Amino acid sequence: MRLDSNFVFNKIFGIEFGVLSPRMIEKMSSVAITSSELYDIDGFPVDGGLADMRLGITDPGLICRTCGNTIKDCPGHFGHLELARPVFNIKMIPKIYDLLNATCDSCGRILIPDSILKKATTTMDNIETREGPLGKKRYIRKLIKHAKSINTCPFCHSKQHKVKLEKPYAFIYNGQKLNASDVRERLERISDADLQFLGLNQDYSRPEWMVFTVLPIPPVTIRPPITLESGQKSEDDLTHKLTDIVRTNQRLAENIKSGAPEVIIEELWDLLQYHVTTFISNGTAQVPIARHKSGKKLKTLEDRIKGKEGRFRGSTLGKRANYSARSTISPDPMIRLDEVGVPLQIAREVTYPERATEINIERLKSLIKNFDGYPNASYVITPDGIRKKITESTVQNILEEVKPGYVVERSMLNGDIILFNRQPSLHRLSMMGHSVRVLEGKTLRINPASTLPYNADFDGDEMNINVLQTEEALAEAALIMNIKNNIVSPRHGLPLIGAAQDYISGSAILTRKDTKLDKSTVEDFLTFAGIDTKLNKSTYTGREIFSMLLPKDLNFEGESSVYKYSKDEDAYVVIKNGKLEKGIIDSATIGKENGSLLQYLFVQYGGETTAKFIDQLSRLALITLTKFGMSANIANFDLPERTMGEIHKIFEEGNEEVNSMLKNYDKDVEQKILALTNKIRGRVRNATREGINENRNEINDMMTTGAKGSIMNFFPTAGMIGQQLLRDVRMSNGYEGRLTSHFKRNDMGLIPRGFVVSNYRDGLNPIEFFLHAGSSREGLMDNVIRTPVSGYMSRRLSSALQDLKIAEDLSVREGNKIVQFMYGEDGLDVSLSDKGDLNI
Amino acid sequence: MKFEVPKKYVEKFMEKYGKDADIDKLQAAYERSLITHGEDVGVIAAQSLGEASTQLTLRTKHAAGIATLNTTSGLPRIVEIFDAKKEISTPTMNIYLKEEYEKSKQKVAEFANRIMEIKINDVVSSYNMDLKRREVTLLFDREVMKSYGFTLRDVEKLLSNMKLEVEASENSLVIRDKTADSVKKLIRLRNKIVGLTMSGIKGINRVIINETDDKRYWIMTAGSNLKDILKIDEVDQTRTTTNDIIETYEVLGIEIARNLIIKEVSETLENVGLAVDIRHIMLIADAMCFSGEVKGINRYGITGESSSILARASFEVPLKHLINASLEHDVDEFKYVANNVISNQVAPVGTGSVKLISLDYGRKSEGKTDRKNKEE
Numbered sequence A: 001m002r003l004d005s006n007f008v009f010n011k012i013f014g015i016e017f018g019v020l021s022p023r024m025i026e027k028m029s030s031v032a033i034t035s036s037e038l039y040d041i042d043g044f045p046v047d048g049g050l051a052d053m054r055l056g057i058t059d060p061g062l063i064c065r066t067c068g069n070t071i072k073d074c075p076g077h078f079g080h081l082e083l084a085r086p087v088f089n090i091k092m093i094p095k096i097y098d099l100l101n102a103t104c105d106s107c108g109r110i111l112i113p114d115s116i117l118k119k120a121t122t123t124m125d126n127i128e129t130r131e132g133p134l135g136k137k138r139y140i141r142k143l144i145k146h147a148k149s150i151n152t153c154p155f156c157h158s159k160q161h162k163v164k165l166e167k168p169y170a171f172i173y174n175g176q177k178l179n180a181s182d183v184r185e186r187l188e189r190i191s192d193a194d195l196q197f198l199g200l201n202q203d204y205s206r207p208e209w210m211v212f213t214v215l216p217i218p219p220v221t222i223r224p225p226i227t228l229e230s231g232q233k234s235e236d237d238l239t240h241k242l243t244d245i246v247r248t249n250q251r252l253a254e255n256i257k258s259g260a261p262e263v264i265i266e267e268l269w270d271l272l273q274y275h276v277t278t279f280i281s282n283g284t285a286q287v288p289i290a291r292h293k294s295g296k297k298l299k300t301l302e303d304r305i306k307g308k309e310g311r312f313r314g315s316t317l318g319k320r321a322n323y324s325a326r327s328t329i330s331p332d333p334m335i336r337l338d339e340v341g342v343p344l345q346i347a348r349e350v351t352y353p354e355r356a357t358e359i360n361i362e363r364l365k366s367l368i369k370n371f372d373g374y375p376n377a378s379y380v381i382t383p384d385g386i387r388k389k390i391t392e393s394t395v396q397n398i399l400e401e402v403k404p405g406y407v408v409e410r411s412m413l414n415g416d417i418i419l420f421n422r423q424p425s426l427h428r429l430s431m432m433g434h435s436v437r438v439l440e441g442k443t444l445r446i447n448p449a450s451t452l453p454y455n456a457d458f459d460g461d462e463m464n465i466n467v468l469q470t471e472e473a474l475a476e477a478a479l480i481m482n483i484k485n486n487i488v489s490p491r492h493g494l495p496l497i498g499a500a501q502d503y504i505s506g507s508a509i510l511t512r513k514d515t516k517l518d519k520s521t522v523e524d525f526l527t528f529a530g531i532d533t534k535l536n537k538s539t540y541t542g543r544e545i546f547s548m549l550l551p552k553d554l555n556f557e558g559e560s561s562v563y564k565y566s567k568d569e570d571a572y573v574v575i576k577n578g579k580l581e582k583g584i585i586d587s588a589t590i591g592k593e594n595g596s597l598l599q600y601l602f603v604q605y606g607g608e609t610t611a612k613f614i615d616q617l618s619r620l621a622l623i624t625l626t627k628f629g630m631s632a633n634i635a636n637f638d639l640p641e642r643t644m645g646e647i648h649k650i651f652e653e654g655n656e657e658v659n660s661m662l663k664n665y666d667k668d669v670e671q672k673i674l675a676l677t678n679k680i681r682g683r684v685r686n687a688t689r690e691g692i693n694e695n696r697n698e699i700n701d702m703m704t705t706g707a708k709g710s711i712m713n714f715f716p717t718a719g720m721i722g723q724q725l726l727r728d729v730r731m732s733n734g735y736e737g738r739l740t741s742h743f744k745r746n747d748m749g750l751i752p753r754g755f756v757v758s759n760y761r762d763g764l765n766p767i768e769f770f771l772h773a774g775s776s777r778e779g780l781m782d783n784v785i786r787t788p789v790s791g792y793m794s795r796r797l798s799s800a801l802q803d804l805k806i807a808e809d810l811s812v813r814e815g816n817k818i819v820q821f822m823y824g825e826d827g828l829d830v831s832l833s834d835k836g837d838l839n840i
Numbered sequence B: 001m002k003f004e005v006p007k008k009y010v011e012k013f014m015e016k017y018g019k020d021a022d023i024d025k026l027q028a029a030y031e032r033s034l035i036t037h038g039e040d041v042g043v044i045a046a047q048s049l050g051e052a053s054t055q056l057t058l059r060t061k062h063a064a065g066i067a068t069l070n071t072t073s074g075l076p077r078i079v080e081i082f083d084a085k086k087e088i089s090t091p092t093m094n095i096y097l098k099e100e101y102e103k104s105k106q107k108v109a110e111f112a113n114r115i116m117e118i119k120i121n122d123v124v125s126s127y128n129m130d131l132k133r134r135e136v137t138l139l140f141d142r143e144v145m146k147s148y149g150f151t152l153r154d155v156e157k158l159l160s161n162m163k164l165e166v167e168a169s170e171n172s173l174v175i176r177d178k179t180a181d182s183v184k185k186l187i188r189l190r191n192k193i194v195g196l197t198m199s200g201i202k203g204i205n206r207v208i209i210n211e212t213d214d215k216r217y218w219i220m221t222a223g224s225n226l227k228d229i230l231k232i233d234e235v236d237q238t239r240t241t242t243n244d245i246i247e248t249y250e251v252l253g254i255e256i257a258r259n260l261i262i263k264e265v266s267e268t269l270e271n272v273g274l275a276v277d278i279r280h281i282m283l284i285a286d287a288m289c290f291s292g293e294v295k296g297i298n299r300y301g302i303t304g305e306s307s308s309i310l311a312r313a314s315f316e317v318p319l320k321h322l323i324n325a326s327l328e329h330d331v332d333e334f335k336y337v338a339n340n341v342i343s344n345q346v347a348p349v350g351t352g353s354v355k356l357i358s359l360d361y362g363r364k365s366e367g368k369t370d371r372k373n374k375e376e
Helices: A022-028 A090-102 A114-131 A133-148 A180-189 A192-198 A237-257 A262-280 A301-305 A311-316 A344-349 A361-369 A395-401 A471-479 A502-510 A519-529 A542-547 A561-566 A596-605 A607-628 A641-663 A669-691 A698-705 A711-718 A766-801 B007-017 B023-032 B041-053 B074-083 B105-115 B142-148 B152-160 B183-194 B226-231 B245-252 B254-271 B278-289 B309-313 B318-327 B337-342 B366-375
Strands: A014-016 A079-088 A163-166 A170-173 A176-178 A211-217 A324-331 A339-343 A351-355 A377-381 A387-389 A407-411 A417-421 A431-439 A444-446 A462-467 A516-518 A539-541 A556-558 A573-576 A579-582 A804-806 A812-814 A817-820 B092-095 B124-130 B135-140 B165-168 B172-176 B197-199 B206-211 B217-222 B331-333
Touching: A022 A211, A079 A090, A079 A180, A079 A237, A079 A262, A090 A133, A090 A163, A090 A170, A090 A180, A090 A192, A090 A262, A090 B318, A114 A133, A114 A192, A133 A192, A176 A180, A180 A211, A237 A262, A262 A301, A301 A311, A301 B318, A311 B337, A324 A344, A339 A344, A339 A417, A344 A407, A344 A431, A351 A377, A361 A377, A361 A395, A361 A407, A417 A471, A431 A471, A444 A462, A502 A542, A502 A607, A502 A698, A516 A519, A516 A542, A519 A539, A519 A542, A519 A607, A539 A542, A542 A579, A542 A607, A556 A596, A561 A698, A596 A607, A641 A669, A669 A711, A698 A711, A766 B041, A766 B074, A766 B278, A804 B041, A812 B041, A812 B278, A817 B278, B007 B023, B041 B074, B041 B278, B074 B254, B092 B226, B105 B206, B105 B217, B124 B183, B135 B152, B135 B183, B152 B165, B152 B172, B152 B197, B226 B245, B245 B254, B254 B278, B309 B318, B309 B337
Parallel strands: A324 A444, A339 A431
Antiparallel strands: A014 B331, A079 A211, A163 A170, A170 A176, A324 A462, A339 A444, A351 A407, A377 A387, A377 A407, A417 A431, A417 A462, A516 A539, A556 A573, A573 A579, A804 A812, A812 A817, B092 B217, B124 B135, B135 B172, B165 B172, B206 B217
16 A cells, blocks of 8 residues: 555545454454564564554654555554453443343343334334434433343343443442453344344444454554654653553463463453553543553543544644744734735745746746745746755756746735634634735734724734635635625624724814815825825815715715714714715714724625725825824813812712611611612713813813713713722622721721722822722633633534535525524525615 | 515515515615525524623623612523523513503502412421421411411411321421431421422512503512413413523423523623624524424533534544444534534535536546546
8 A cells, every 4th residue: 555645535425433343453453463562672663562663654764564655654554462351442331231231141132022123123214214313312222221121031031130330340240240251242142133222233333342352553653652862762652551451461361371370360351451441541430540650641542532632623623724924913004904914024935836827937937036035936846746946056947847737836925815813713704815915024914994803902912824725715715705895794794894093083083064175285185095086176175085985876874973972963974975965974984893884885885895995084084183183181081160069069968878878777778879879970970971071172072983982981080980899799898897997897888888989080099099909800800700601602602503504595404404494584694784684 | 596575674665665666676685685505604603602702791790779680691691591501590580460450569569479489488487306206396487477478277287288297386386207217307307398388389489570661560580480370360471471491491382482592692692782683693592492492502402413423522522422423333424514624625614515616736626536436
């Protein structure tokens, strides 16, 4: 058997599961293990040892004696070990237990009368067609349970003695221990005809195969020794365990041969059983755990398979990718929304295999010529699959050789489509297609408008790029996965990509009623934003400039954030035929997770138009801010004397009320006080809101436009912070009867129970500060606990629902089962419709 | 395939543009907004809820008022619903009475007192146990008993069908049981007696009367017993609900349980201000219910019944699934997502659910391989 790396493998259509029979184990074995030694004095593998060269090769340079391949191509081969006495497979014990009690102890037939069995065959088929294979399994489970309860064999009429299982693997029958040989004998007696009622199959899982007589020895390739720096070889845990098994088996065989006393044989047999058990599963209940000399637990077969780092979750569902890169991200508002700035270093290193054709061959040749510069090519692959590195010495030959049909691995170029991703990848928008823009510097650059779907910020976040290697992948990334086509989230139908903070402030300033610009400024603006139109007026309003970004046939109406706040008619957004007639463009129309205009544009005009709109708008907003300026200062938080007095009064009134409540003590008083503190907070908030000086107050502008912050941030800054809560009640624990030693014992008033009278601007006193920090810490802890809980829920959901997909008739199916007759009852795609509704 | 616009949208469209508006425009908009065939909607639903749940609060939060109940909310509630737990942490009912009763506060209050479960424990002030005489003495609180309208006779009657000797005095009962020959048995006897329901409906621990804007009264309860509540004459069966999904399934059936899942999940999300489209919640609810019984989203529920062995094995406890599969000679057909991902093949969802026959890098095309396999 020779494996070629260019071999065409067939598609896998399914996997059949079964139990290995001793004959099968011998048949697939390439060597019988006879020695517990690994290497001889010269360091060569011993013939018939556990490192036999017929089991596969782990050393470079050696050739496998079974397949003739080197380390690269040899897949490894099984061996086998003839066991001196049979042993149980620990994982089969529960089934063996079932079988022993469900079958007759003398004739081996299933303990169910023939009359029922005759009917059972047809019932089983009926159930299978009606309820599927799981239904059949349930029925078989019932049959077995029934058989286990029967005490007289319906066939040979002998009285049954039931077997008891003493964990982990001792079967007690009639007060005597059944050893593995006895059990195997009984299992052999079960007839093929009965197997179907026991959930077994004569060709794939004969019951006696559950007891090993021959042990398969895994190839060395799955347990390679590691050579330490000192030159010593350190064996894998599996090999350690296998050596134990082989050694014990040898001793057992010798003792049997020499006719040793039964006690000694029993003891060695038990030891062999123990080693085989821990070889399969090191951690079965009531079996001592096998350890290294150092006390470390041996990692055996089960440990390799299960868990997050196991074969399934760690190796086959999660794979490592080549052609990828990772770096810190930083913002760049000047690149397009769908671009990602890639450092030159990465662009040179990570390649894309471009197929040479008559059209592009000249271009590719020039890349090959420039192999040590940029843009360059680093490898060519001939049609025979030979990979050639381009170097100083080979470049001439390769240049002459390359012709259509060759594949050239070239560096990343501007405009290439790549995948961009940030972990944790919580939803599909955590990985989207971007086009490459090679830039200087060492960070990956990202347009700040597209940070929300990735949940990225720039405090040291790192992100990954994956360069696609096939045309199919490229096409999907360029179309389906492209960020431009994923502006609107499938979760709620709102745009996740859009303006935030400065961009909202900027566009709000631009679209104010009184914003007017002269021609030369407008020219600057439009150049910066990349808009190409003829100007024929000497002055323009900001709204006219904004209208230049809109499609000419756009009609839109909607509330702006400012309108929601102030009910100012002029702030209500009206766009007619691509002209912004009135209204302020702010977070309610263009903001992230908000923007109604963006959502409308995306649904009506598509991703391309929306992306272009966001790009141009953010630049327009930027230059507007640069031109007009915007700065906040501490005076923005000033509240008039009157308001401060009112806030003080609110607190005093509350305090008095609390005192009077405490005088007329009843059992609900604590709850009543809690409700009162909420009321105080609400009143302070309202008083603050009314007291804000709206004249030239940039903080207020930021709040009303939705650029940043809200009254919930403003009132504790300017007014009063209020009650600090711990687990949703007023703080009370600390010293006996009081929070800190600064208060009187058992004083349940406002301040002694964590009410903060100060505000952030004036500062908190030390006690307030301490209590406030206590309350904040609760939030941090909550977050730490929440993350794994919600992560596990996510995993369960996607595991359960991963196979649900839309069929051609828009029903939702899982395989051949129908889950919904019409997806979502109307078949609408959330991200393509109006937030899951159909409005035109 | 042509899909007709659902009625509700047609009606809305007619209302907006008049009866003789151009319906083709609506049809075009509808077709443009349709979901794409092959779309992996299960994963989208899972991600929509999973991503949103990272923003949910973990602990129960309740409004600071007096007349409210403490119900589980936020992430724990969502997890509880998706697990299809038999015993939910805070069962509660909203009981509405028939129109003739619900307007009178007095009648509603009377009703509320009637359904509230009162155990013997609630009227006992103290008790005594005597092992030597094998008897338990219960001392009753006269005042409380009176307020509930009970007499000692009622308690006696309740105990009469148990095989016990009961001796009544002024405000105490002496209960003798000859079989109670150990402290353990005596304590068990006492607990059994004290836990007996004197009146009301089992499981209804607390009742709170709420008022609507138009002066109608309804009852909120801690604890739930839908089956018995619905049997009562005054109860309006069309509006009375519980938040216990399994109970609803057992009493009213699978369709109602499905609707309750949708309602409870969307309300929980709404309370914390998270927007998740109802389609995703519906899909999860349907996946939990389409087999005819409510199944949780865990290894004992729908994940454990997935058709693909490798999908099950890759979720939790892999060895169990692999061993059962080999014993039963199962075949894992590679028609699902997990097993195709495992084997580095194109999964049959999305663009992978359609086939394009092309010459790929000079290798044999997939189409040919298919045919070859079939011939073999």
